[in-house]
Amino acid sequence: MKRFISLSSIVYLTVLITGCNAQQKNSKEIMKNKEAISAFYQKALTVNKDTRPTAVLTRLMAEGYQSFNSTGSKGAKELMRQLEFFWKLIPDLKWETQQIINDGDKFVVRSIATGTPNGDFMGLPTNGSKSFKIMTIDIHTMKDGKFVSTNHIEDWATAMQQLKSKSSSDETMKVAMDFMGAIGKGDMKKMVSLMHDDMVWHNEGDKSMPWIGPWKGKKTILEKFLPEFGSNFKTIKWEPNDALSKGDTAAFFGNMIGELTKTGKQTEEFTYALRVKVKDGKVILWNWFEDSYAVSKAYHNK
Missing domain, CATH: 3.10.450.50 (Nuclear Transport Factor 2; Chain: A,)
Incomplete structure (x- = not known):
């Protein structure tokens, strides 16, 4: 007895297979982007003995990358210089990811940043005797495991308050x-x-x-x-x-x-x-x- 597969069934199977392939590809893309985000926080923002910010960011930043905050923007090279300076100023700088929310190519990352500056910290003299602990929020646009742009906000006002001595x-x-x-x-x-x-x-x-x-x-x-x-x-x-x-x-x-x-x-x-x-x-x-x-x-x- 011959069995016939209807045209509608073929179309359904084709769509299903295509959808599975797209979903699989999307999952790989998400995983790749999350790995890049993990490296960004653990290897570039957090001081460690194995890496340097410039080396890590060079392979993670897409061409034309821009980092935006409430006062303006900076490119990848400026960000690298800033982080290299922070590593020297805050030798125990640590950025711990608390939550990641993904929507398409956007990744919202909530983190806790801690550190003990020793030197001029945003105009405030510090001597390594006081530490800060603040919340940060970043919205990264990612593509193929690279950072296209970042919109970020850090609670530096609280950090300054924590670092200031009493009057x-x-x-x-x-x-x-x-x-x-x-x-x-x-x-x-x-x-x-x-x-x-x-x-x-x-x-x-x-x-x-x-x-x-x-x-x-x-x-x-x-x-x-x-x-x-x-x-x-x-x-x-x-x-x-x-x-x-x-x-x-x-x-x-x-x-x-x-x-x-x-x-x-x-x-x-x-x-x-x-x-x-x-x-x-x-x-x-x-x-x-x-x-x-x-x-x-x-x-x-x-």
């Missing part, structure tokens, strides 16, 4: 207050930890009083000034009333009473001013201004 004025005030508190409590360990190696302790006043400075260097202050001052002057009252800071400098104003151990005589209550400078989180200048006449009178028992 330098706030940091200065905190260090100065901590040092002052350690003095008040007699906490030598804390004091020593907050003293810069090049610290200067400068008390103005009657040069015949043995603790009048300046005293230069942490070692000198600890071994000579503090014992000399401690054996000659006893603080009866020390009351800061006002304080302000700007940048690396803090100033304090208040009232105090002292007793001179040489004579056992107390000063009358007098006002003082204190200028403090902080460097690298430590006190580098402790500049004391007081009614040195009142102190001198008590010291000389006048």
